Amino acid sequence: MKLFAWRWLAISSLLLAGAAGQPETRPQYGGTLRIMMQARLDSLNPAAATQADSFAERSIMRMVFDTLIILDDNGRPQPVLATSWQSAGKSQPWRFLLRNGVRFHDGTVLTAESAAASLRAANPNWEVTADGGSVVIQCDCPNLLSELALPRNSIIKNDSNERPTGTGPFRIVEWQTGAKLTLAANEDYWGGRPFLDLIEIEMGKSFRDQFTTLELGRADLVEVAPEQAHRLSLGDAHLVSSLPMELAALVFARDAQTDDEKSLRAALALSIDRGSMRSVLLQGAGQPAASLLPNWMSGYAFVFPAEPDLSLARRERSQVRTIPTWTLGYDANDSLERLLADRVALNAKDAGLSLQPTSASTADLRLTRIPLASADPWIALTEMSATVGLPVQNISSNSVEDLYSAERAELETQKIIPLFHLPMMYASSSALKNWTLRPDGSWNLADAWLENKPR
Amino acid sequence: MQEAVYNSAIPDVNLNAVYRFCLFPRFLRIALLLCLLSVGLLMKVSAADWNAPEQNLARKIIAVTGPGAVAVIFENRSSLSQRDAEIVENGLRNALEALGLHFVNENQAAANVKISLSENPTSFVWIAQIQQSAGESAVLLVSTPRPEGSLAARDSIPLRLRKISLWKQSNRILDVALLEEGPTPSHMAVLDPESVSLYRLQSGKWQQEQALPIAHDRPWPRDLRGRLIPARDHLLDVYLPGVLCSTASSLPLSLNCHDSDDPWPLIPGTLNGEKLSVFPSAGLANGASTVVPQMKAFFAPTRNFFTGVLTPTLGKFATVPKFYSAALLPRDRYTLWFFAATAGQVHMIDGMSDRAVNWGWGSDLTSVKTACGAGWQVLAATAGDQNSDSIRAYEFPDRDPVAVSEEVSFPGAITALWTEARGDTAVAVVQGRETGTYEAFRLAMACDQ
Numbered sequence: 001m002k003l004f005a006w007r008w009l010a011i012s013s014l015l016l017a018g019a020a021g022q023p024e025t026r027p028q029y030g031g032t033l034r035i036m037m038q039a040r041l042d043s044l045n046p047a048a049a050t051q052a053d054s055f056a057e058r059s060i061m062r063m064v065f066d067t068l069i070i071l072d073d074n075g076r077p078q079p080v081l082a083t084s085w086q087s088a089g090k091s092q093p094w095r096f097l098l099r100n101g102v103r104f105h106d107g108t109v110l111t112a113e114s115a116a117a118s119l120r121a122a123n124p125n126w127e128v129t130a131d132g133g134s135v136v137i138q139c140d141c142p143n144l145l146s147e148l149a150l151p152r153n154s155i156i157k158n159d160s161n162e163r164p165t166g167t168g169p170f171r172i173v174e175w176q177t178g179a180k181l182t183l184a185a186n187e188d189y190w191g192g193r194p195f196l197d198l199i200e201i202e203m204g205k206s207f208r209d210q211f212t213t214l215e216l217g218r219a220d221l222v223e224v225a226p227e228q229a230h231r232l233s234l235g236d237a238h239l240v241s242s243l244p245m246e247l248a249a250l251v252f253a254r255d256a257q258t259d260d261e262k263s264l265r266a267a268l269a270l271s272i273d274r275g276s277m278r279s280v281l282l283q284g285a286g287q288p289a290a291s292l293l294p295n296w297m298s299g300y301a302f303v304f305p306a307e308p309d310l311s312l313a314r315r316e317r318s319q320v321r322t323i324p325t326w327t328l329g330y331d332a333n334d335s336l337e338r339l340l341a342d343r344v345a346l347n348a349k350d351a352g353l354s355l356q357p358t359s360a361s362t363a364d365l366r367l368t369r370i371p372l373a374s375a376d377p378w379i380a381l382t383e384m385s386a387t388v389g390l391p392v393q394n395i396s397s398n399s400v401e402d403l404y405s406a407e408r409a410e411l412e413t414q415k416i417i418p419l420f421h422l423p424m425m426y427a428s429s430s431a432l433k434n435w436t437l438r439p440d441g442s443w444n445l446a447d448a449w450l451e452n453k454p455r
Numbered sequence: 456m457q458e459a460v461y462n463s464a465i466p467d468v469n470l471n472a473v474y475r476f477c478l479f480p481r482f483l484r485i486a487l488l489l490c491l492l493s494v495g496l497l498m499k500v501s502a503a504d505w506n507a508p509e510q511n512l513a514r515k516i517i518a519v520t521g522p523g524a525v526a527v528i529f530e531n532r533s534s535l536s537q538r539d540a541e542i543v544e545n546g547l548r549n550a551l552e553a554l555g556l557h558f559v560n561e562n563q564a565a566a567n568v569k570i571s572l573s574e575n576p577t578s579f580v581w582i583a584q585i586q587q588s589a590g591e592s593a594v595l596l597v598s599t600p601r602p603e604g605s606l607a608a609r610d611s612i613p614l615r616l617r618k619i620s621l622w623k624q625s626n627r628i629l630d631v632a633l634l635e636e637g638p639t640p641s642h643m644a645v646l647d648p649e650s651v652s653l654y655r656l657q658s659g660k661w662q663q664e665q666a667l668p669i670a671h672d673r674p675w676p677r678d679l680r681g682r683l684i685p686a687r688d689h690l691l692d693v694y695l696p697g698v699l700c701s702t703a704s705s706l707p708l709s710l711n712c713h714d715s716d717d718p719w720p721l722i723p724g725t726l727n728g729e730k731l732s733v734f735p736s737a738g739l740a741n742g743a744s745t746v747v748p749q750m751k752a753f754f755a756p757t758r759n760f761f762t763g764v765l766t767p768t769l770g771k772f773a774t775v776p777k778f779y780s781a782a783l784l785p786r787d788r789y790t791l792w793f794f795a796a797t798a799g800q801v802h803m804i805d806g807m808s809d810r811a812v813n814w815g816w817g818s819d820l821t822s823v824k825t826a827c828g829a830g831w832q833v834l835a836a837t838a839g840d841q842n843s844d845s846i847r848a849y850e851f852p853d854r855d856p857v858a859v860s861e862e863v864s865f866p867g868a869i870t871a872l873w874t875e876a877r878g879d880t881a882v883a884v885v886q887g888r889e890t891g892t893y894e895a896f897r898l899a900m901a902c903d904q
Contacts, residue, residue: 025779026779074577075577101674188674191674192676194677195677296576299573299575300573303594399598400598401596404596446677
C-alpha cells in the first residue's frame with residue numbers, strides 16, 4: 001500500500017547512526033531531560049494574550065496543562081479531561097463530561113466549576129456553565145472541538161499564590177522568567193506518571209549554542225534551523241522533522257488602498273523566485289507556498305501557483321506610473337529572515353520594484369513567520385487571519401470547497417504574500433526515546449524516556 | 456465533526472484464523488474459504504466505489520464548461536494506488552461523457568481541464584482546474600472521506616518458533632489467557648487496563664460473554680503491565696501494579712479487586728504441580744515430571760518493573776536487581792534464573808552466584824517447557840529493524856545462550872511476553888507501529904521440524 005505522504009513526514013526521524021539494531025527495551029523511569037530553545041517565554045499562562053504563539057510555548061503548555069480534548073494525527077478529537085461530549089445539533093450547546101478523579105498540581109480536585117471558570121476566562125464570548133460533572137458550552141463557534149484542543153483553552157486554576165496551576169503530566173518546580181524552567185513528573189497524573197523525573201528547559205539559546213551543547217552531551221533535545229539541518233554532523237543524535245507547520249510570508253502593514261497599490265503587490269507576488277530561495281537559502285528545506293495552508297492540511301494548495309512570472313510582474317508594474325520604495329522589515333535576530341528579505345528585494349528589483357530591507361520595528365511590509373495554530377485547517381486559517389489582520393471569513397460548513405473559497409478570499413485581499421511552509425526540526429540525543437511531535441508541532445514528552453545505558 | 460460524539464473504541468473481533476480453521480471439517484473449511492473470498496471481493500468493490508464524488512465533480516465541471524469538446528488530463532497526487540487512480544479516472548471520464556463532454560486534443564478543445572486527485576488528513580480532495588479559451592479559469596473541488604486504513608498483509612515465515620494470532624483490539628492488551636477445559640480452548644480471557652473480557656468460542660468465532668471491570672483508585676502507571684493467572688479454586692487471578700483482582704468462585708462471575716502488593720507468580724501453576732480449575736485434566740505440561748518450586752516477585756505499584764524482592768529467596772539471594780521480566784531453566788540440582796534488569800543487563804542467577812551479562816536481549820524474556828530440543832527454551836525479545844521487534848528461542852547447554860530458532864518478527868513493538876498457564880507456550884502482545892492496535896499471539900515451539 002502506498003503510504004500517505006504526510007504521515008511519512010510526521011514520523012520522519014532520520015536515524016543517522018548508532019541506534020540501529022539496538023535491542024528493544026521497555027521504557028525506563030527516571031532521569032532529567034535537558035532541553036534548549038530559542039524562544040524566551042514571558043508567561044506560563046496559556047491564555048496570556050501578551051505572548052505570541054510559538055511551538056515552544058505550545059510544547060510547554062501541553063506539558064503543564066491539559067485541554068478537554070486533543071486532536072489526533074487524523075484531526076479527530078480524542079478525550080483528555082473530557083471523556084465524552086455531545087451536542088443535540090447545530091447551534092445547540094455542547095456538553096462535555098469531565099474525567100473523574102483528576103487533580104490540579106496543587107492537590108485540588110478538578111471540578112466542572114473550575115473547568116468552566118477557566119474556559120470562561122479564556123473565552124469571554126462563550127457561555128460556559130457547570131452542570132453536575134459536565135461542562136456545557138454555548139458559543140458561535142463552528143469548530144468548537146478543534147478550538148478546545150488549542151493550548152490557550154487549557155484548563156488552569158490559580159493556586160494560593162495566584163500562579164496558574166494545571167493538571168498536566170508535569171508540574172512547575174522552578175520558573176525564571178524567560179530564562180529557565182524546571183518541570184517535575186506529576187506523580188498522580190491521571191494518564192499515568194511520566195517516565196521522566198525532571199525536565200530542565202533553557203531559553204534564549206541560539207541554534208548554534210543549542211547544537212554545540214547537544215554535541216557536548218549537555219543537552220538531550222534542541223531546536224535545529226531547517227536551513228542548517230543538512231549541514232549538521234549528528235553523530236548518534238537523531239533529527240526529527242515535523243510536518244510543515246509554519247508559514248513564512250510577506251505581510252503588509254495596511255490594506256491595499258488603490259488600484260496602483262494592488263498592481264504593485266501583484267507584481268511583487270509574481271516576481272518572487274521561491275524555488276531558488278529554497279535551493280540556496282533554505283538548502284532544500286520547506287515547501288514553496290503561494291497558499292496560506294500547506295497542501296498536507298488542505299489538499300488543494302498546489303492550485304495556487306508558486307512559480308515566478310517576471311513578464312507578468314513587469315506588466316503589472318508597468319500599469320503604475322510612480323513606484324514607491326517600500327521598506328521590508330525583518331527580525332534582526334533571525335538570520336533566515338534577513339537572507340529571505342534580501343532575496344525578495346532582489347527579485348522585486350528585477351520586476352522594477354523598489355524594496356528596502358530593514359530591521360526597524362515599523363515597515364511597509366514585514367517578513368513574518370507564522371506558526372499554524374492547529375492541524376485543523378479551519379482553525380489554522382481563522383487564527384492566522386486574526387494574527388495577520390485579515391478579514392475573518394464566515395464559515396457556513398466545514399467542507400473543503402468552503403475552506404478553499406475562504407482561503408482564496410483572504411489571499412485576494414493582497415495583504416499577505418505566502419513564501420514557504422516550513423517544518424520544525426529538532427535534534428535529540430540517542431538516549432532520548434519515544435518522544436514524538438503532535439500534529440500541532442508541540443512535543444509529546446509524557447511517554448518519552450531516557451535510556452540508562454545500552455542493554 | 457460538529458455532531459460528533461465520542462465513544463470508547465469497540466474491540467475488533469479477531470478470528471483466530473489458523474487455530475480455529477484447523478478445527479473445522481474439510482467441507483466447512485472450503486465453504487469458509489469461499490465465504491472469505493466473497494467478503495474480500497465485496498470489500499474490494501466497496502473500497503473502489505467512487506461513484507458519488509465522480510458524479511459530483513463531473514456535474515461541477517459541466518456547469519462551467521457546458522457540453523462540448525474539452526481536453527482532460529489527470530494527475531494523482533494522493534496515496535491512491537495507480538489502479539484505484541485509473542478506476543477514478545475512468546469513472547470521471549464516463550461521467551463527463553454521459554453529461555455531454557467529448558474528449559479532444561488540447562489544440563482542438565474549448566476548455567482544458569486538469570483533474571488532480573489529492574488528499575488531506577481526513578478526505579480525498581479532487582480538484583478540477585479549468586482553463587477556457589477566453590482566458591477564464593476556474594477551480595472546482597469535491598471531497599470524499601478517506602476510508603479507514605486496512606492492515607497490510609503480512610507474510611508468514613516458516614519458523615520453528617510459531618506465532619498464532621489470538622486476538623486484536625485497539626485498547627492495550629496486557630495479557631491473554633486461553634482457558635482450556637479439554638484438548639482445545641473454548642474460552643479466552645483478555646486483560647486490558649480497565650477490564651477482563653471473557654470470550655467463548657462459538658461456531659468458530661470468539662463471542663464476548665462478559666466484561667468484568669477492574670476497579671482501581673490510583674491512575675495506572677505508564678507502560679502498564681498485568682497478568683492473568685488461572686487459579687486453583689476459581690477461574691482467574693489478575694495481577695496489576697498495586698492491585699490484585701480475583702474472579703468470584705461462584706456464578707454469576709464477578710471480579711473483586713483491592714489494593715495489594717502481593718507478589719506476582721513468576722512460574723506457571725502447572726509447572727509447580729498445581730491443579731488448576733480450568734485445566735482439570737492438564738496435569739504437568741507435556742507429561743513432564745519436572746516440578747519447579749514456585750517463585751514470586753514483588754511488582755512496583757507505580758512503575759513498569761519488579762522491585763527485585765523475591766519470595767521465597769533464590770538460594771542466598773533475597774533480592775535481585777530491579778527487573779522487567781524473568782525466565783528459568785531447571786537444572787539437575789538447581790534452577791538457573793535469568794532476570795532482564797532495568798539497568799540493561801541480564802542477571803543469570805543460580806542461587807549461589809549472580810552473573811551480569813549482555814547478550815543483546817530486550818527487556819522481555821520468558822521460558823517454555825516443551826517436548827522440543829533440550830526440553831526448556833528461553834524466549835527473548837530483540838529489536839529487529841526500526842519497525843519490528845522479534846522473538847527468538849534459546850537453549851543453554853552451559854552458561855551461554857545458543858539460538859535454537861530463527862527470529863519471529865512482529866509488526867511492531869512487543870509490549871508483553873508471558874508464559875501461558877500450561878507452561879509450554881507463551882503469549883506475546885505487540886503494538887502495531889503503523890496502526891497502533893494491539894495484537895496478542897501465542898508462541899509455540901514446532902519441534903517436528
